[in-house]
Amino acid sequence: MTIQESGTARPAGRPRSEKAEKAIIEATLDLIGEGMGISELSIEAIASRAGVGKTTIYRRWSNKEDLVVDALATLKAPLPPLAGTSVRDDLISLLDLMRRESGDTRNRCVMNIAMNESDRYPQLKARFMKRAVEPRREAMRAVIERGIATGELRADLDVSMGMAMLTGAMMWHTKWAPAGDLAPDLAERVVDAALAGMAP
């Protein structure tokens, strides 16, 4: 009766260090967070930053893209529960999450990479889309559709147009607005502006 034989027969020899693995991922995100693009990232820099030998990296990932894919996948996971009291409040919650995330340098750099370099790294794009973008998109779509159903939003509203206005306005502030942190009430103002419209 060997211990733990069930399926996961532990192979002989020294087990891989979880600590090293964490350190590698952390170092990767660190460097990305310092503004490095994927092509500027070097395995050597990651190894050095993580205090790890290159061997230890190559034993786990076969190349840079695989590593970056895994590293980015550790971010952007949880989506907060929505109160569900009013559509306005839920939209504000969703947009305010964007605002808070954009305040984190790491997150911002990750978004940059996801939005722009991903064309050259198809794996990365697919995985990031599935993991980070789709859930958020679906959450917002659901809220808007609920609003249309309950009459809180206009019946003839084009759902994707609504998403474009809301998400786009937040993106615009993140990208183009004068530097510095976004105003704490930005999400609320964006939602109200989108609800009210520009016409008198």
Next chain:
Amino acid sequence: MTIQESGTARPAGRPRSEKAEKAIIEATLDLIGEGMGISELSIEAIASRAGVGKTTIYRRWSNKEDLVVDALATLKAPLPPLAGTSVRDDLISLLDLMRRESGDTRNRCVMNIAMNESDRYPQLKARFMKRAVEPRREAMRAVIERGIATGELRADLDVSMGMAMLTGAMMWHTKWAPAGDLAPDLAERVVDAALAGMAP
């Protein structure tokens, strides 16, 4: 009396080839248009693509950034005149320009670079902002302010919020919408959606 002595005393020797210069810029934009980021761009590739010796490049630009700055500056120059009949029409004109530009691969790649890599190339960022972003931003601001003054837009409209909704919605479609060309009437639909708002 030498000919053309006035100010521009042509130095002796073979004159620099304008054709080569054009070819270099073209090759640079070509490669950028193929999705290369600045760090992936190599002078050697540019020279080869342009059918030119490296010497010919280094004689004109002292490094890669200078060349890219000049190359990008040749794009995005002209802003079309606005009809000025109605604010709605002018906004549609401005957004439709964005749509048309986003259909051009080169322009899209340039935007990517400008929006994301520019942090690492301050010269490039400054010049691109001044040349491409500011004029467009000012044009839209002017239209919106005119609309507020004439009563075509609501009096209490936050101008930058309006810009965020309009520009942001277009950006959203460019970035996140399902692949393929944008609908020809997208600008019109965005403007109408923003004017009407989402509330019933």
Next chain:
DNA sequence: TCGTTGCGAAACTCAGGCGTATCGAAATTA
């Protein structure tokens, strides 16, 4: 204790690209 595997460090080979230098030919002025 012994065999196996992981560890970090260092050395290695190989590719690519930078910026410079040198070549013979071409274009221009004096």
Next chain:
DNA sequence: TAATTTCGATACGCCTGAGTTTCGCAACGA
């Protein structure tokens, strides 16, 4: 024609970084 400058091509020295290999040591199971 002579002097000067640019042309494309090519070679050069140098550096960075990828991915591999080797080392001696550490951690595990048997």
